[in-house]
Structure formats: structure tokens, C-alpha cells
Amino acid sequence: MIQTPKSQYEQIADLLRDRIAGGVYPPGSALPSEPELSAELGVSRVTVNRAIGLLRAMGMVRVRRGAGTFVRTLPTILRDARRRYAQRDRGTGAGAVEIADLDLRSHTDYTEIGRTPATAAVARALALAVGDEVLVRRRILFAEDEPTQIADSYYPWYLAEDSPLRQADTGVGGSYARLAEMGCDVVRFTEDVHGRMPTDRERTALRLEAGQPVFDIAHVAWTADSRPVEAAFHVLPCHLWTLRYEWDDPR
Amino acid sequence: MIQTPKSQYEQIADLLRDRIAGGVYPPGSALPSEPELSAELGVSRVTVNRAIGLLRAMGMVRVRRGAGTFVRTLPTILRDARRRYAQRDRGTGAGAVEIADLDLRSHTDYTEIGRTPATAAVARALALAVGDEVLVRRRILFAEDEPTQIADSYYPWYLAEDSPLRQADTGVGGSYARLAEMGCDVVRFTEDVHGRMPTDRERTALRLEAGQPVFDIAHVAWTADSRPVEAAFHVLPCHLWTLRYEWDDPR
DNA sequence: CAGTGGTCTAGACCACCAC
DNA sequence: TGGTGGTCTAGACCACTGC
Numbered sequence: 245m246i247q248t249p250k251s252q253y254e255q256i257a258d259l260l261r262d263r264i265a266g267g268v269y270p271p272g273s274a275l276p277s278e279p280e281l282s283a284e285l286g287v288s289r290v291t292v293n294r295a296i297g298l299l300r301a302m303g304m305v306r307v308r309r310g311a312g313t314f315v316r317t318l319p320t321i322l323r324d325a326r327r328r329y330a331q332r333d334r335g336t337g338a339g340a341v342e343i344a345d346l347d348l349r350s351h352t353d354y355t356e357i358g359r360t361p362a363t364a365a366v367a368r369a370l371a372l373a374v375g376d377e378v379l380v381r382r383r384i385l386f387a388e389d390e391p392t393q394i395a396d397s398y399y400p401w402y403l404a405e406d407s408p409l410r411q412a413d414t415g416v417g418g419s420y421a422r423l424a425e426m427g428c429d430v431v432r433f434t435e436d437v438h439g440r441m442p443t444d445r446e447r448t449a450l451r452l453e454a455g456q457p458v459f460d461i462a463h464v465a466w467t468a469d470s471r472p473v474e475a476a477f478h479v480l481p482c483h484l485w486t487l488r489y490e491w492d493d494p495r
Numbered sequence: 496m497i498q499t500p501k502s503q504y505e506q507i508a509d510l511l512r513d514r515i516a517g518g519v520y521p522p523g524s525a526l527p528s529e530p531e532l533s534a535e536l537g538v539s540r541v542t543v544n545r546a547i548g549l550l551r552a553m554g555m556v557r558v559r560r561g562a563g564t565f566v567r568t569l570p571t572i573l574r575d576a577r578r579r580y581a582q583r584d585r586g587t588g589a590g591a592v593e594i595a596d597l598d599l600r601s602h603t604d605y606t607e608i609g610r611t612p613a614t615a616a617v618a619r620a621l622a623l624a625v626g627d628e629v630l631v632r633r634r635i636l637f638a639e640d641e642p643t644q645i646a647d648s649y650y651p652w653y654l655a656e657d658s659p660l661r662q663a664d665t666g667v668g669g670s671y672a673r674l675a676e677m678g679c680d681v682v683r684f685t686e687d688v689h690g691r692m693p694t695d696r697e698r699t700a701l702r703l704e705a706g707q708p709v710f711d712i713a714h715v716a717w718t719a720d721s722r723p724v725e726a727a728f729h730v731l732p733c734h735l736w737t738l739r740y741e742w743d744d745p746r
Numbered sequence: 747c748a749g750t751g752g753t754c755t756a757g758a759c760c761a762c763c764a765c
Numbered sequence: 766t767g768g769t770g771g772t773c774t775a776g777a778c779c780a781c782t783g784c
Binding site: 490 | 549552553576577580581681682683684685686687688689690691692706708709710733734736737738739740741742743744
């Protein structure tokens with residue numbers, strides 16, 4: 245690699261990144277204002293703004309309009325797929341396991357629990373026809389009042405109709421314990437992971453900075469006879485999470 | 496959701512996205528130039544440029560400086576973790592499995608194969624001390640001459656020293672077959688997945704557009720007695736890949 | 747109300763590509 | 766050589782925050 249004659253805004257982003265790493269701007273503190281940085285570095289404010297845009301996309305700073313630009317603090321959260329679903333009976337739902345592990349306060353906002361026709365993605369995941377009735381459970385999970393995840397779960401309506409799955413609190417063992425009581429023991433999981441830019445709704449709900457990508461996880465739970473009984477779609481800000489998977493070699 | 500008074504550049508990005516989806520700008524074709532769009536839409540060129548920046552981050556267009564902005568074509572590639580490593584003996588290395596599945600031409604550029612001291616990340620993954628000798632195999636994988644992945648594999652030096660792992664072509668069955676011949680049967684895998692912005696080197700090597708995120712996968716292969724015998728770090732452009740994982744519930 | 751960041755413009759200069 | 770996108774500036778107006 246010979247040379248990378250970087251643009252000014254990239255160099256400024258590097259500089260600010262180094263200052264943050266070096267503790268000049270400690271976690272939680274505000275960066276100097278854009279006019280200040282503009283004066284200090286001898287560039288226009290637009291250029292400073294653009295540099296800060298890179299830091300935002302990296303998840304290093306959060307901007308509060310009218311107030312300033314602040315260095316981020318939240319630690320990364322480990323989502324260990326195998327462990328997550330194996331620990332169902334810890335009382336907390338699967339969704340809260342990771343947050344509890346970090347000794348953070350967690351809570352869940354249910355935004356919708358009800359009957360709805362299956363979309364194409366849901367129908368495909370649950371081996372139903374588009375438009376078939378399903379139970380949907382939409383929720384947003386928080387750690388220390390910061391949104392960390394959107395999770396929408398779907399169940400075939402004929403399964404969920406008269407079950408506790410229609411309540412926010414599904415009881416000890418969570419939804420998989422209820423499915424088991426209905427004769428649907430879950431023995432296998434699959435997940436398809438995408439990385440992409442969030443939709444406007446997702447960006448708002450997760451309070452994301454401009455340019456920050458999300459993980460989009462399509463999760464399916466299977467019974468021993470290979471029937472899909474739950475489909476869940478999770479949207480997670482990339483900068484907050486590490487996904488861990490583990491599997492045995494089938495040979 | 497009441498209102499989202501979008502900025503002009505966001506609206507223009509939406510407009511262009513719709514036109515691409517609607518076939519007005521078909522795959523592979525060039526968008527109108529920025530001055531043209533600027534005139535058509537009655538905004539400054541900077542605003543058009545910023546809108547196109549959003550499309551670039553989403554992976555919808557590729558810009559060739561001096562030539563124009565082009566609609567992307569490459570399909571998404573499925574990386575089925577379980578299958579990927581189970582199909583070792585298909586002759587092709589694990590890295591080429593997914594590309595071959597899509598009937599695309601694939602090739603691999605080895606950029607380095609040699610001895611090196613373990614970095615912190617490598618040492619942690621292989622349960623070695625920082626600075627211990629390891630064999631590194633660095634490569635970039637291509638589909639149709641487009642870079643699709645960076646993969647750096649590491650092996651403890653005492654294992655790899657006199658093995659075919661030091662050659663580019665590791666022979667039938669690939670590296671895991673060679674490890675098995677050395678008494679290191681791999682029976683289990685773990686992967687930690689991050690989503691982040693690429694480094695400058697990665698952006699160059701993968702020919703990424705500005706603002707495009709990558710998957711960063713730390714892959715470890717384990718023997719039956721829980722010894723890590725291979726660590727591999729993969730960097731994949733998010734917009735090109737879907738990661739698939741599958742596991743049995745350990746209860 | 748003063749200060750913050752968000753956005754937009756017109757104009758400019760540059761590196762790069764294709765002809 | 767003309768057209769493309771990349772970058773930068775000075776100035777402006779706005780919405781929002783916190784006092």
C-alpha cells in the first residue's frame with residue numbers, strides 16, 4: 245500500500261477518533277461544538293460535520309440536536325444464540341437474558357399482540373400461505389432505557405389461539421415452554437442474518453444515528469418432525485451487539 | 496407515526512430507489528449524472544451527491560469516478576455455516592462453496608502464507624500467548640472478479656510447521672482433512688459475528704463504497720477435547736451476504 | 747434567547763475516465 | 766478534452782435544547 249491521500253474530513257474523523265480513544269474526550273462527555281472544531285482545525289463547519297458523520301456511522305458518538313455531540317458509553321452486548329434459547333427457564337424471557345448478564349436494567353415494551361394475516365416473509369418462515377392468520381407479538385427491548393432491539397414473533401393462529409401466548413407475560417419458561425405444553429417441543433433453530441441500513445421506522449424506534457447499520461435476524465424454531473412453530477424477526481443495532489453461534493460438525 | 500418531514504436528500508434517495516426498483520434505471524445501467532439530476536430536480540449538486548451517498552451505503556449503486564454511477568447487479572450469497580464446513584470434501588475449499596452454488600466463477604488470491612507472532616485476537620482464539628508463533632494464511636476470495644471476502648486463517652505453528660497447510664492448495668478435503676490426519680479432528684465450531692464499518696485497507700481490498708458496513712466473523716474450530724486448532728477471521732460486505740446458522744437445542 | 751447541529755446553495759478546484 | 770464524481774468553502778436559514 246503506497247499512499248492514501250485522505251480527504252480532510254476523513255483525517256479529521258481519524259483525529260477525533262484518536263482523541264476519544266486517548267481519553268481527551270472521555271465517554272459521556274461532549275465534543276467541542278462544530279464551530280469550535282471548525283476554528284481550531286481551520287476548516288469549514290460543513291467539513292467538521294461530515295467528519296462527525298463518520299463517527300456517527302461507527303457508533304462512536306451520539307448527537308443530540310441543540311445540545312451537542314456526545315461520546316458513546318454503552319458496552320457491547322453478547323447474544324449467544326445457543327445459550328439464549330437454552331436458558332429459557334431463567335424466568336426472564338430470552339430477550340432479557342443478555343441484558344441481565346451485564347447487570348443492566350432491562351425492560352420490554354409490547355407494542356402489539358394480536359391476530360394478523362401472514363406477510364410473505366412470515367408465511368415463508370412458517371410454511372403457511374400468505375394471508376393465513378397468525379399471532380404476532382411485537383416488542384422493543386431496552387437496557388438502561390436505551391432501545392437495544394426490535395423483536396416481532398409470529399405463531400400459527402391455530403396454535404396460539406387459546407394459549408397464554410396472547411398475554412404479554414407468557415409465564416415461567418416463556419413461549420417455548422407454552423409451545424411444549426401444546427405438544428410442540430422445539431428441538432432445532434435456524435437463523436438467517438442480514439446486515440443492512442435500517443428503515444425510517446427502525447431508525448426512529450432504535451434511536452439510531454445516521455448511517456448506522458443493523459443486524460436483521462430471521463429466527464425459526466422447529467419441532468422434531470421439522471414443523472416451524474415460531475418465526476421471529478429481530479432488528480439490532482450492529483454497534484451494540486456481538487452475535488455468537490456454536491454448532492457441532494454433523495459429519 | 497405522525498410526520499417525517501424528510502430532508503430533500505432523503506426524499507431524492509427514496510425517489511432514486513423507487514426508480515431503480517421500478518426498472519427506470521435497470522441493473523448495470525448508469526444513473527443520470529449529478530448535474531443532470533440536479534437540474535431535473537431543482538436542487539444543488541451537493542444535495543444530489545448526498546442522496547446518492549445513501550444509495551451507496553445501502554449497496555444499491557456503485558460509483559466509478561470519472562465514469563458515472565451504476566446500479567448494482569450481484570446477487571446475495573448465502574453462507575450456510577453448518578453446510579459450509581460439512582461440505583469440505585467437495586474439492587473446492589470451504590470458501591468457494593457458496594460461489595459455486597450460484598454458478599459464478601470463483602477464484603482465490605493468497606496474499607500471504609507464512610509464520611508470524613500471534614496478535615492478541617489470534618492468541619485469545621487459539622488459547623496461546625501473545626507473540627507465540629502461528630501459521631497465517633491470508634486470502635481474498637472473488638466471484639466474477641469481484642472481491643467478496645477477506646479470510647485470514649491461523650494455526651498453531653507446532654501443528655502446521657511440517658504440514659501441507661503451508662501450501663496454497665491444501666489438497667482434497669482442505670485444511671480440516673489435513674488437521675484430521677494430524678490427529679486433530681474438528682468436531683465443533685464457534686463464530687462471533689460483528690457488524691462494523693471497514694478499515695481503510697478492507698475498504699480498498701473489497702472495493703467498498705463509502706458507508707458500507709461489513710460482517711466481521713471470528714471463526715474457531717475445536718477438537719473433541721475442546722482444543723482450538725484453527726482461528727479464522729472473515730470480513731464480508733454486508734450487502735453481498737446472508738449468514739445462515741442452524742443448531743440443535745441442547746436441552 | 748443564545749448556542750447547538752441539520753440542511754441547502756453557488757461556486758470552485760481537483761482527480762479520474764472515456765473518447 | 767469534456768464529462769464524471771469528490772471535496773471544500775462561505776454564508777445562510779432552520780429546528781431544537783437548555784438556561
